[in-house]
Amino acid sequence: MDPIGKKLLDIATKELGYTEKGDGYTKFGEWYRKNLDGDHDEYFSTAPWCDMFLAWAADKADVTGQAGQFASTVDHAKWFKKNDAWGHDPEPGAIVFYDWNGSGDIDQVDHVGIVEKVDGHTLHTIEGNADGYKLMRKTRDMDSVVGFGYPSKIKVEAKYTPKHAAPAPTVDQVGAPAASTRTHEQQHSPAPEHVPAQEVVLGGILAFVLCGTVALAAGRVAAAKAPTSPPIRVRKRGKHHRPATPVALPADVTPADLDAADAGTTLMPAISLAAAHEAEDREFWGRIAHLEEDGELDFWNTLHAELTDSASDRYASTPGFR
Known part of the structure; x- marks a missing residue:
């Protein structure tokens, strides 16, 4: 069985018995209108819904890339063919496309379903809009089959996840202080060469501070010892001593x-x-x-x-x- 088709079948079997409303409204058509049609055209709410049902099931099974999402059965069949996932051999899980006129022409596809079981030339399928109004199991022969789409053959670019990628951080790790990271780095990083020891660096800093303190103290002592009146000679008054006339200051000095x-x-x-x-x-x-x-x-x-x-x-x- 096609593994992608099996996922579709698991979803489809849960919806067996669903019928459209009197005006042709279906939840599958309404979902398609809201989520896939760019114009949100009301037409899809009551349009033929066999392929829109498969689009809805693919979304629920999370296999849209392999199963496709279409409202047009012709476009859907051509999409499988374009992606080298088209053939004429029936198998469980394959998407089956019909032309009621039996032309075998892909441009004449009228209806679509999913194969549940193959019994010789007889197909057991699950189809939306079967008999024009219901989601149900059907038994078909190969005369009206145009071809099959194989979802597992669609090549979808997988998201790459490195095997050795670090796990996502927890809430506690995000809020943890940066110190733990630094400790880890210190434990696993080699000590740099030609770097002075911590004691030497601290000793140099202390010596610098001590020298600065001593120099500052010495400067203060010298300033304190500077005499306010140096030992200038003083003449004794004699016969010819007279008071000196005040000295004239320069014009720019007051x-x-x-x-x-x-x-x-x-x-x-x-x-x-x-x-x-x-x-x-x-x-x-x-x-x-x-x-x-x-x-x-x-x-x-x-x-x-x-x-x-x-x-x-x-x-x-x-x-x-x-």
């Missing part, structure tokens, strides 16, 4: 700029004071230049040199500036 600079750095007050003393010295010695022959000036020159050398030595040895 006292506010100096105050801002003082606030911006720890060493600025000391530098500013040193600059002020230097300017005062220049003005002082400029005013007494005409006294170079004065004996008292020699005394002051000597005292100034000694104090300058002494102050320079003390300044260089101060811890905050070494």
